[in-house]
Amino acid sequence: MKLKEAKTLKDLAKVTGFTESTISRTLNGIGTKYRISTETQKKIIDAANEANFKFNENARGLRLKKTMTVGFIVPDISNSFFAKMASLIEREARLHKYAVFLCDSDNSTEVEKASINLLQKRKVDGIIVCPIGLESKHLQKLYQETPLVLVDRYFPKIPLPFVTSDDGLDSYKVVQHLISKGHSKIACIQGVENTSQNNMRVKGYKNALQDNGLAFDSKFLMGNSFSEKNGYYAAQQIIAMPKKKRPTAIFSLSSIITLGILKSFTEAGLKVPLDFSIVSFDEQEYSALLATPLTTIGQPKEEMGTKAFQLLRNQMESKTKLHQEGMLLPTRLNFRDSIKAL
Amino acid sequence: MKLKEAKTLKDLAKVTGFTESTISRTLNGIGTKYRISTETQKKIIDAANEANFKFNENARGLRLKKTMTVGFIVPDISNSFFAKMASLIEREARLHKYAVFLCDSDNSTEVEKASINLLQKRKVDGIIVCPIGLESKHLQKLYQETPLVLVDRYFPKIPLPFVTSDDGLDSYKVVQHLISKGHSKIACIQGVENTSQNNMRVKGYKNALQDNGLAFDSKFLMGNSFSEKNGYYAAQQIIAMPKKKRPTAIFSLSSIITLGILKSFTEAGLKVPLDFSIVSFDEQEYSALLATPLTTIGQPKEEMGTKAFQLLRNQMESKTKLHQEGMLLPTRLNFRDSIKAL
DNA sequence: AATTGGAATGAAATCGCTTTTTTAAGCAGC
DNA sequence: GCTGCTTAAAAAAGCGATTTCATTCCAATT
Numbered sequence: 001m002k003l004k005e006a007k008t009l010k011d012l013a014k015v016t017g018f019t020e021s022t023i024s025r026t027l028n029g030i031g032t033k034y035r036i037s038t039e040t041q042k043k044i045i046d047a048a049n050e051a052n053f054k055f056n057e058n059a060r061g062l063r064l065k066k067t068m069t070v071g072f073i074v075p076d077i078s079n080s081f082f083a084k085m086a087s088l089i090e091r092e093a094r095l096h097k098y099a100v101f102l103c104d105s106d107n108s109t110e111v112e113k114a115s116i117n118l119l120q121k122r123k124v125d126g127i128i129v130c131p132i133g134l135e136s137k138h139l140q141k142l143y144q145e146t147p148l149v150l151v152d153r154y155f156p157k158i159p160l161p162f163v164t165s166d167d168g169l170d171s172y173k174v175v176q177h178l179i180s181k182g183h184s185k186i187a188c189i190q191g192v193e194n195t196s197q198n199n200m201r202v203k204g205y206k207n208a209l210q211d212n213g214l215a216f217d218s219k220f221l222m223g224n225s226f227s228e229k230n231g232y233y234a235a236q237q238i239i240a241m242p243k244k245k246r247p248t249a250i251f252s253l254s255s256i257i258t259l260g261i262l263k264s265f266t267e268a269g270l271k272v273p274l275d276f277s278i279v280s281f282d283e284q285e286y287s288a289l290l291a292t293p294l295t296t297i298g299q300p301k302e303e304m305g306t307k308a309f310q311l312l313r314n315q316m317e318s319k320t321k322l323h324q325e326g327m328l329l330p331t332r333l334n335f336r337d338s339i340k341a342l
Numbered sequence: 343m344k345l346k347e348a349k350t351l352k353d354l355a356k357v358t359g360f361t362e363s364t365i366s367r368t369l370n371g372i373g374t375k376y377r378i379s380t381e382t383q384k385k386i387i388d389a390a391n392e393a394n395f396k397f398n399e400n401a402r403g404l405r406l407k408k409t410m411t412v413g414f415i416v417p418d419i420s421n422s423f424f425a426k427m428a429s430l431i432e433r434e435a436r437l438h439k440y441a442v443f444l445c446d447s448d449n450s451t452e453v454e455k456a457s458i459n460l461l462q463k464r465k466v467d468g469i470i471v472c473p474i475g476l477e478s479k480h481l482q483k484l485y486q487e488t489p490l491v492l493v494d495r496y497f498p499k500i501p502l503p504f505v506t507s508d509d510g511l512d513s514y515k516v517v518q519h520l521i522s523k524g525h526s527k528i529a530c531i532q533g534v535e536n537t538s539q540n541n542m543r544v545k546g547y548k549n550a551l552q553d554n555g556l557a558f559d560s561k562f563l564m565g566n567s568f569s570e571k572n573g574y575y576a577a578q579q580i581i582a583m584p585k586k587k588r589p590t591a592i593f594s595l596s597s598i599i600t601l602g603i604l605k606s607f608t609e610a611g612l613k614v615p616l617d618f619s620i621v622s623f624d625e626q627e628y629s630a631l632l633a634t635p636l637t638t639i640g641q642p643k644e645e646m647g648t649k650a651f652q653l654l655r656n657q658m659e660s661k662t663k664l665h666q667e668g669m670l671l672p673t674r675l676n677f678r679d680s681i682k683a684l
Numbered sequence: 685a686a687t688t689g690g691a692a693t694g695a696a697a698t699c700g701c702t703t704t705t706t707t708a709a710g711c712a713g714c
Numbered sequence: 715g716c717t718g719c720t721t722a723a724a725a726a727a728g729c730g731a732t733t734t735c736a737t738t739c740c741a742a743t744t
Contacts, residue, residue, distance in 0.1 A: 059730035
């Protein structure tokens with residue numbers, strides 16, 4: 001065996017004449033602790049460098065029962081909201097020597113479950129999941145076995161650690177703002193009903209109406225998914241309403257929905273805020289550059305990613321379950337030109 | 343040991359009274375081939391289900407020398423261009439039972455190298471990388487050892503498999519279009535110089551100028567990174583030029599750069615296409631909805647992701663190196679209102 | 685002279701799985 | 715009664731690490 005071909009500790013042992021244990025200790029930096037002479041250590045380290053030796057992390061993981069890997073499950077990684085979070089989770093993981101498995105649950109609870117299964121088979125040390133949000137049993141079960149943190153969406157009544165933004169507050173504020181500008185017929189185009197984030201936003205919307213003496217009109221709470229199509233069709237419905245009865249303002253619960261709404265308006269030749277005022281959740285790089293700069297509620301995606309990994313790391317490294325409720329980070333309101341005073 | 347606590351083959355062996363080999367064979371679906379009686383198999387399968395048994399894929403990977411994992415290295419996952427590709431790579435991988443390690447190289451060749459190292463230690467079966475693009479030696483070395491496919495950026499003179507888009511053609515066409523509309527002073531705001539994609543685009547730009555009898559003016563080839571800042575500052579420079587000498591049209595080599603340009607214009611109170619005509623690389627969901635709907639050259643990101651994984655799978659499963667040059671997929675020109683006829 | 689103790693390594697078990705090699709039992713054939 | 719063939723399953727080796735427990739050598743102590 002030539003030195004340059006040494007791929008494993010065994011190979012290195014054969015070539016250098018020392019045993020696997022000695023080499024393992026040396027390369028793991030605990031040689032001195034085990035009284036391996038400086039001379040021997042130098043020989044081993046030189047040989048390892050020469051051979052461009054790399055540990056097999058799978059074998060280590062097997063032996064150590066710690067793989068230094070985590071999983072991140074998202075509904076749709078092509079959505080820039082999740083991509084931004086992924087970016088910071090990956091970075092944080094990298095800085096702490098963890099590798100990240102990316103799983104796209106494709107907006108399906110079934111795929112989400114399959115992804116969890118996959119990650120467990122791979123013995124990840126922890127999992128961050130942005131759940132679809134309609135079911136939680138499988139997540140509770142998961143939490144019995146593996147460190148877990150939820151991001152963005154969570155389950156208010158279920159004790160699982162989470163990091164998300166406190167969407168209700170600015171939802172309330174922005175709807176109040178619309179009202180103060182003279183709007184009384186305000187539509188809300190929502191995403192997936194009964195998910196935590198949707199609920200918080202809708203609650204803010206309803207409370208603002210109520211506190212200002214406006215009746216909630218269920219016709220004006222529209223839509224059913226965080227998709228462009230949803231916004232597109234809801235906007236068409238709104239356009240089709242009799243002019244006197246239709247809303248003058250729209251509160252859109254996600255940037256993707258907003259794109260659909262805007263597309264619909266563009267096709268119909270309608271202008272913002274001339275024909276409709278718009279407020280949208282989720283600030284994007286382009287929000288200020290659209291035909292009409294949008295008033296938005298921005299979420300701290302980056303911070304959410306960072307914090308989520310930190311919470312996960314706490315669990316992974318302390319081996320204790322966190323029974324804290326989780327973290328609610330503040331959102332940020334960006335006022336722009338998409339609101340008309342009536 | 344209780345059945346429900348059985349986590350390993352050994353545990354299952356203890357509980358059922360059969361040996362690990364028999365159980366392994368049964369659960370891997372090759373029991374019959376090894377003449378394990380139907381009765382025994384049923385007992386084993388029932389026990390495994392009852393225990394909710396999951397194979398340890400790390401141990402399997404170690405033994406089989408095949409981990410069913412791949413790595414995907416991108417310069418910046420928060421960039422929606424790469425996120426879209428990631429989405430399809432993940433999907434394709436999932437359908438073929440591979441798990442995906444996501445590595446963000448943070449636009450740094452050093453991190454790219456570290457990521458490769460990490461993936462090799464984890465014994466991935468293959469790697470897809472969108473390289474930073476200035477260095478290729480480490481990739482050539484990698485290709486000696488691991489199946490590899492490059493996406494988006496590649497190295498024209500180096501025989502590594504790649505999938506990318508043929509950006510020169512539409513670059514040429516769109517610049518020609520600008521010229522036909524009367525523009526003769528056309529700036530090009532580029533990304534990272536000497537990367538394949540940048541080169542192709544610039545080449546298209548220069549060729550179009552030349553073929554139309556226009557001299558290439560190096561003052562008009564500006565910028566140095568695929569970032570918003572780059573677009574922002576380049577646009578400021580353009581604005582600062584004496585009005586008679588400054589370009590009337592801008593060819594931006596990425597959507598991120600374009601956002602910077604638009605921000606700059608907005609701040610200066612300049613309008614597209616009134617003050618400047620713009621053409622941008624990379625179609626986005628919002629391209630048609632901006633203050634002025636943009637003329638763009640769209641790349642087939644999804645197809646690139648899919649094809650990249652397919653090419654990788656070919657290598658992983660045939661164990662033969664591909665010495666084909668790679669794939670160049672066509673781009674798509676979307677004409678919109680951001681060009682003024684002079 | 686025998687024992688002790690520290691320094692420098694080595695041997696062997698183990699992690700959870702797959703696979704090659706063996707074994708054991710039952711029955712047919714001579 | 716022995717050989718030889720099936721059938722059914724067990725035993726053991728090995729993947730590449732880590733770690734507990736030994737071993738060897740030699741100087742110092744009793």
